[in-house]
Amino acid sequence: MSKVKMTVRTPKMDMTPMVDLFCLLLTFFMLTTSFRPQEAVQVDTPSSVSENIAPEKNVFTIYVSKEGKVFYNLDNGADSSLHIRGKVLKDMATQLQVNFTPQQIAKFEDLASFGMPLKDLPAWIDAEGSKRDAMQTGIPIDSLNNELIYWVLFSRKQNPEAFATIKGDSEADYKVVSEIFEMLKKNNVVKFNLTTNLEKVEVNINDIK
Amino acid sequence: MAEIIQNEGGGKHKGKKRAKKLSTHIDMTPMVDLFCLLLTFFMLTTAFSKPKVMDIMLPKDQPPDAIRQKIDDSKVLNVILDEKDRVFYYFGMANPSKPDKMPALLESNFSKDGIRKVLLKRNLKLYSRIDSLNMGVLKGDIKIPRDSVKSEIKKLKSDDKLNLGYIVLVKATEKAKYGDFVNLMDEMSIANIPTYSIVEMSKIEKKMVEDFKNKPVN
Numbered sequence: 001m002s003k004v005k006m007t008v009r010t011p012k013m014d015m016t017p018m019v020d021l022f023c024l025l026l027t028f029f030m031l032t033t034s035f036r037p038q039e040a041v042q043v044d045t046p047s048s049v050s051e052n053i054a055p056e057k058n059v060f061t062i063y064v065s066k067e068g069k070v071f072y073n074l075d076n077g078a079d080s081s082l083h084i085r086g087k088v089l090k091d092m093a094t095q096l097q098v099n100f101t102p103q104q105i106a107k108f109e110d111l112a113s114f115g116m117p118l119k120d121l122p123a124w125i126d127a128e129g130s131k132r133d134a135m136q137t138g139i140p141i142d143s144l145n146n147e148l149i150y151w152v153l154f155s156r157k158q159n160p161e162a163f164a165t166i167k168g169d170s171e172a173d174y175k176v177v178s179e180i181f182e183m184l185k186k187n188n189v190v191k192f193n194l195t196t197n198l199e200k201v202e203v204n205i206n207d208i209k
Numbered sequence: 210m211a212e213i214i215q216n217e218g219g220g221k222h223k224g225k226k227r228a229k230k231l232s233t234h235i236d237m238t239p240m241v242d243l244f245c246l247l248l249t250f251f252m253l254t255t256a257f258s259k260p261k262v263m264d265i266m267l268p269k270d271q272p273p274d275a276i277r278q279k280i281d282d283s284k285v286l287n288v289i290l291d292e293k294d295r296v297f298y299y300f301g302m303a304n305p306s307k308p309d310k311m312p313a314l315l316e317s318n319f320s321k322d323g324i325r326k327v328l329l330k331r332n333l334k335l336y337s338r339i340d341s342l343n344m345g346v347l348k349g350d351i352k353i354p355r356d357s358v359k360s361e362i363k364k365l366k367s368d369d370k371l372n373l374g375y376i377v378l379v380k381a382t383e384k385a386k387y388g389d390f391v392n393l394m395d396e397m398s399i400a401n402i403p404t405y406s407i408v409e410m411s412k413i414e415k416k417m418v419e420d421f422k423n424k425p426v427n
Contacts, residue, residue: 015237022244029251046391049399050263064387165262170388174290177387181407185267193262194391201399 041065041115041136046170047199054195055163060155061195062148063113064168068176069138070148071115074155074162084159085109091154092118096147100125115139118147141179149183156187164192263394268406286331286377288324288393289410289418292384296324296393297418314421319392328400331375338365339401366403377405382418 043063057078063071076084086105093100096118100108104125115136116124124135141148155162164184168177184192282302289297296319299312317324329336339362345351346358353361379393397405 015241019237019241019244022241022248026244026248026251029248029255033251033255045260046388046395048261048263048391048395050261050395052262052264054260054262167260168387168391170386170391172387174381174385174387174390175383177390178381178407181267190267192265194265194394195260196263196391196395198261199395 041069041071041113043167043169044171045167045195045197048194048196049199049201050196051198052193054165054193058159058161058163059165060152060162061113061165061167062152062180063115064166064172064176064180065138066169066171068173069115069136070141070176070180071113071136072139072148072151073113074151074159076109078161082159083109084155084162087158088151088154089121091157092147092150095150095154098122117145141176141183146183148180149187152184152187152189156189164189165195166192167195263391263398265394284375286327286375287414288377288379289414290379290381290385290389290393291418292382292386294319294386294389296389297421298324298327299417311417314417316421319389319396324393325396325399328377328396328402331377332400332402335365335403336401362401366401375402375404377402379405379407380410380414382410382415 041063043065057075060072060074063073065071074085074088076082086109089100089105089108092098098118098121100122104122107125108121111125114121114124115138117137117140120135120137124132127135139148139151140146152164166177166180184190283300285300285302287299291297296317297314298317299314301312317327319325342351342361342365343358346353377397379390381390
């Protein structure tokens with residue numbers, strides 16, 4: 001009986017330090033992470049020196065895209081058992097006479113920002129995740145057909161603590177944003193936030209004199 | 210123990226001894242793979258810088274018969290935003306009934322020496338007050354708790370409102386971009402402008418901007 005001897009030894013590397021490092025980094029990222037909410041549209045926010053941190057709860061956000069399309073998002077209030085999104089959608093449905101099934105309303109509560117006339121919303125809720133983006137045509141804000149005003153009104157009605165935030169693209173037309181300002185003002189929302197990026201500016205008083 | 214001894218005693222083959230020497234290395238590759246994957250996932254999904262916000266306050270709509278506060282013309286600075294990041298400004302009021310006394314329209318930009326300087330110069334008194342307060346607190350000359358600095362600045366601002374009453378009116382043409390509006394709001398907060406208001410452009414101002422643009426450059 002001839003035995004085949006293993007002469008070729010597999011090269012082995014000590015991976016322990018690497019694994020240690022990975023483990024450490026992984027723990028760090030897992031603990032620090034806060035998931036980016038999925039957004040209907042990519043918005044390039046302008047920068048400012050403001051250091052106030054955006055609130056995470058009790059907000060409704062109006063997005064203005066580069067092309068001037070308007071999107072909307074609201075959260076479920078302090079916790080999701082309040083079902084604010086569902087309640088607002090029910091109000092919208094009665095106001096604009098669009099029918100939603102209870103399943104659609106329940107599904108809507110888990111979704112994020114959206115931007116389409118209310119009549120297209122049921123189709124969007126039922127659509128597959130990948131097909132949703134193409135259906136975002138913007139919320140109508142014309143004077144004849146202003147659905148955004150209802151969204152804001154009902155969001156405020158269902159959650160009086162909700163705070164308005166406008167997240168506009170720096171390339172968006174000011175005209176669209178000023179219309180939204182006017183609309184908010186008419187609804188007695190006179191204090192709101194503009195989402196921005198942080199930028200540092202140094203001012204030397206001696207330069208001015 | 211006894212068994213082991215027995216084994217050793219009875220061990221005739223070298224092969225058995227070799228089997229005992231097997232290294233205790235575990236193949237860590239799958240674990241590393243998994244870690245690598247998760248690490249990449251978390252690194253890509255994590256958002257470090259939380260979005261910042263700027264507060265905006267709009268005046269409430271007043272009934273048309275409300276008593277309006279009269280603003281002294283000399284205390285008004287008008288800033289007009291236009292397309293392609295252009296900024297115009299003028300002091301005072303453009304009154305269509307006094308065509309011979311039209312204020313001169315000037316152009317500026319968003320650079321360091323642009324509209325910021327105009328606003329700062331205008332607001333120099335208040336700005337230097339706030340600046341010296343900040344410096345005093347930093348150096349420890351003024352002993353107030355850190356968290357009351359903000360309210361102290363607020364007090365200075367409202368004092369200034371009563372004394373000087375300078376006001377900035379923000380206007381924008383149809384083609385202005387939202388980014389410029391935020392830029393201007395930002396410049397105001399840098400310059401600590403206490404009072405400003407966002408208003409519609411009047412006809413005469415539109416004409417002023419048009420005239421300025423059509424003016425031949427010499």
